[in-house]
Amino acid sequence: MRVVLLYLVLASFVLLSSIKDGSAGITSSFIRSEFPSTDIPLDHEVFAVPKGYNAPQQVHITQGDYDGKAVIVSWVTTDEPGPSKVQFGTSENKFQTSAEGTVSNYTFYKYKSGYVHHCLIEGLEYKTKYYYRIGSGDASREFWFETPPKVEPDVPYKFGIIGDLGQTFNSLSTLEHYLQSGAQTVLFVGDLSYADRYKYNDVGLRWDTWGRFAERSTAYQPWIWSVGNHEVDYMPYMGEVTPFKNFLNRYTTPYLASQSSSPLWYAIRRASAHIIVLSSYSPFVKYTPQYTWLKEELTRVDREKTPWLIVLMHVPLYNSNEAHYMEGESMRSVFESWFIHYEVDVIFAGHVHAYERSYRFSNTDYNITSGHRFPIADKSAPVYITVGDGGNQEGLASRFTDPQPEYSAFREASYGHSTLEIKNRTHAIYHWNRNDDGKKVPIDSFILYNQYWGSNRRRRKLKKNFLMTLVDEAVSM
Numbered sequence: 001m002r003v004v005l006l007y008l009v010l011a012s013f014v015l016l017s018s019i020k021d022g023s024a025g026i027t028s029s030f031i032r033s034e035f036p037s038t039d040i041p042l043d044h045e046v047f048a049v050p051k052g053y054n055a056p057q058q059v060h061i062t063q064g065d066y067d068g069k070a071v072i073v074s075w076v077t078t079d080e081p082g083p084s085k086v087q088f089g090t091s092e093n094k095f096q097t098s099a100e101g102t103v104s105n106y107t108f109y110k111y112k113s114g115y116v117h118h119c120l121i122e123g124l125e126y127k128t129k130y131y132y133r134i135g136s137g138d139a140s141r142e143f144w145f146e147t148p149p150k151v152e153p154d155v156p157y158k159f160g161i162i163g164d165l166g167q168t169f170n171s172l173s174t175l176e177h178y179l180q181s182g183a184q185t186v187l188f189v190g191d192l193s194y195a196d197r198y199k200y201n202d203v204g205l206r207w208d209t210w211g212r213f214a215e216r217s218t219a220y221q222p223w224i225w226s227v228g229n230h231e232v233d234y235m236p237y238m239g240e241v242t243p244f245k246n247f248l249n250r251y252t253t254p255y256l257a258s259q260s261s262s263p264l265w266y267a268i269r270r271a272s273a274h275i276i277v278l279s280s281y282s283p284f285v286k287y288t289p290q291y292t293w294l295k296e297e298l299t300r301v302d303r304e305k306t307p308w309l310i311v312l313m314h315v316p317l318y319n320s321n322e323a324h325y326m327e328g329e330s331m332r333s334v335f336e337s338w339f340i341h342y343e344v345d346v347i348f349a350g351h352v353h354a355y356e357r358s359y360r361f362s363n364t365d366y367n368i369t370s371g372h373r374f375p376i377a378d379k380s381a382p383v384y385i386t387v388g389d390g391g392n393q394e395g396l397a398s399r400f401t402d403p404q405p406e407y408s409a410f411r412e413a414s415y416g417h418s419t420l421e422i423k424n425r426t427h428a429i430y431h432w433n434r435n436d437d438g439k440k441v442p443i444d445s446f447i448l449y450n451q452y453w454g455s456n457r458r459r460r461k462l463k464k465n466f467l468m469t470l471v472d473e474a475v476s477m
Contacts, residue, residue: 025359025404028412028443030434037168037393039194039206040213046172047209052139054079056117058211058250059134060218061145062225063185063268066257068148070122071222073101074252075134076211078114086119088132092144095133106249109238111204118252126150143219146184148271153307153425157271158182161385161418163189163314163350164228166392167210170415170435174391175217177433177440178417185221185270187420189350190228190280190314194392195246197230200238207246225251226277227264228314228350243281253277258297261289267297272422274306280315280351284331291334298342303452307425309344316349316386318361318375320408323397324352337364340380343451346420346430350388353397354413355432357444358384361407375407383448391415391435410444426453 040046050057056075064070073086084103087095101119105112117134124130124147131144149155160183165171178186193210195203217223231247233240248263255266264279276297284290301309317332319325328349339347340362362378389396398413415435422428432444 025406025408026410027400027404028410028414030412030414030436031398032396032414037166037170037391037395039167039393040169040172042205042209046213048212049078050139050141052135052137054082054135055139056082056135056141057114057215058208059141059143059215060211060223060251061220062222062251062253063270064120064122064254064257066254066267066269067151068268068270069124069126070120070254071124071145071147072252072254073117073119073121073132073134074250075117076114076208076250077117077135081115083134083136084117084119086121086132086134088121088130090128090130092131093142095131104249106245108204108233108240108246109200109235111201113204113249114208116249145220145222148184151269151271151305153272153305155271156421156423157273158184158419158421159273159310160186161189161348161387161420162186162390163348164191164353164388164392165214165390166191166194166394167206167213168391168393170391171213172391173435174389174415174417175214177435179217180440181417181419181433183419183421186217186223187275187310187312187348188223188225189312189348189387190226191230191350191388191390191392192228192247192251194230194394196233196235197393199235203233203235203238204246207250211250224268224275224277224312225253226312226314227279227281229281232281260293260297265290265293267300269306272306272425273308273310274301276309276311278311278313278331278335280313280328280331285334294335294338298338301342303343307450307453308422308428309342309452310420311339311344311347311382313347313349315351316356316384316388317347318358318384318407319352319386320356320401320405320411321352321354321397322399322401323354325401327351332363336362339382340364340378343380343455344382345428345451346383346385346448348418349384349386350390352386352388353392353394354386354400354411355389355416355434355444356386356411357409357432357446358407359409375405377406380451382451385418385430385432387416387418387432389415390417412443416443420448426450
C-alpha cells in the first residue's frame with residue numbers, strides 16, 4: 001500500500017511540475033461588444049457623498065514604507081480643511097494613538113479641488129488589524145486595514161491585479177468581483193478614473209466621483225499605484241500643461257523609502273514579494289532618473305528574503321492586439337535584458353483593453369545585424385500579463401493579430417481582474433476572472449514557478465523536502 005501511495009504522489013507531483021507554460025497559444029472565442037461603455041450617472045449610489053458637514057470622502061490607503069510597517073491614509077474634505085489627524089488602534093472604537101498629516105488643494109482649469117489630506121502612520125506591527133478614524137464630530141468616519149506579514153521568504157500572500165478601471169457599470173462589476181476574491185492588496189497597473197475624457201470642470205468632478213466609487217476597497221486595503229496615459233492630464237487647450245497634476249495631488253506613494261526621486265516610480269517589499277513600479281510615460285532611457293533608479297533598485301533585491309520579483313507598468317512590453325501594438329517596444333529594448341538577468345518572475349501591465357498572458361519568451365538577441373527578428377523561448381524570461389480590462393468607457397480591444405504569435409499563451413477581449421496567490425518561495429497560483437454578464441467566471445489559471453528558486457540548488461532541496469512531506473502525509477492516511 002505504501003508503494004502505491006508513493007507512486008501516486010510521485011505521479012501527481014511530476015504532472016503538476018510539468019504544467020508550466022502549456023504548449024499552444026489560445027485565442028478565446030468569447031465575444032463581447034467592443035462599443036464603449038457609458039460612465040455611471042452622477043446620481044448613482046456608488047458616488048454618494050458621505051453624510052455630515054465636511055465628512056471625509058475618497059478615502060484610500062497605500063503602503064507607506066519599504067517593508068510594510070507603515071500606511072499612508074488619504075482623503076478629501078470639501079467644505080473646509082478640518083483636521084488632518086488619523087486616530088488608530090487595534091481595537092474597534094478604541095483609538096489609542098494618532099498621527100498628524102498634511103492638507104493642500106489645487107486648481108485644474110476653473111475646477112477647485114477639495115482639501116486633500118495625506119497622513120503617514122508608522123511603526124505598525126506586522127500581521128495586525130488596525131481600526132482608524134478620520135474627520136471630526138458626527139461626520140467622522142471609521143475604517144480598518146490589516147498589515148502584511150513580516151518580510152520573509154515563505155510567507156503566503158494574495159494580490160489582486162486590476163488595470164484601466166474607469167467608472168462604468170463594467171468597472172463596478174470588476175470591483176465587486178475583486179472584493180469577493182479574498183486578495184489582500186491591489187497591484188494597480190494604471191488608468192484610474194478616465195476623467196481626462198471629459199473637459200473643463202468635469203475633469204476634476206470625475207476624479208472626485210472615482211475616488212468615492214473605489215473607496216469600498218481602497219479605504220480598507222492598500223492599492224499599489226502605477227500611472228497610465230489617462231493620468232497624464234496634459235490639456236493645453238485648458239491651459240493645463242503640468243503632467244500628472246490631478247494624480248500627484250490626490251494619490252501618493254512611498255517613493256522616498258526606495259530612494260526614488262519621483263512618486264511615479266518606486267519599490268516596496270510586501271510579505272514575500274519585491275514589487276517594482278515603473279512609469280511608462282516618464283523618461284526611462286539611459287541616464288534618466290528612472291533608468292538610474294531602476295538600475296540601483298534591482299541590485300537591492302534580496303531573493304533570500306523576497307523570492308518573488310514583480311514589476312508593474314502600464315504599457316505592455318509584449319502585446320498581440322492591434323490596439324497599442326508595439327507601443328512598449330522602446331521600454332522593452334531598454335529594460336528587457338535587466339528583467340532577464342535579475343530573474344523577474346512576472347510583469348503586469350494594462351493599457352490594452354483586453355486580457356493576454358505570455359509564455360516565457362525574450363527578444364534580447366535582436367539587433368539590426370543578427371537576423372533574429374522574432375522573440376524566442378527563454379526559460380529565464382518573465383511571464384508577461386496584460387490586465388487592461390477593468391471596464392472603462394473606451395470599451396474592449398477585440399482585434400487580435402492573426403496568427404497568434406508563439407509567445408502568446410492566452411488572450412481574450414473581455415472585462416475582468418486577476419489574482420496572484422503566493423504559496424511559498426517556489427510556487428504561486430495565478431487566476432484571471434472574466435466579468436460575464438455580472439458573474440465572475442474563472443477563465444485562465446496556471447502555476448507560476450519562481451525564477452530564482454527554480455534554478456537554485458536550495459530550491460531543488462526544498463522540492464525534495466516538499467515531496468517527502470506529501471509522501472508522509474499520504475502514508476499516514
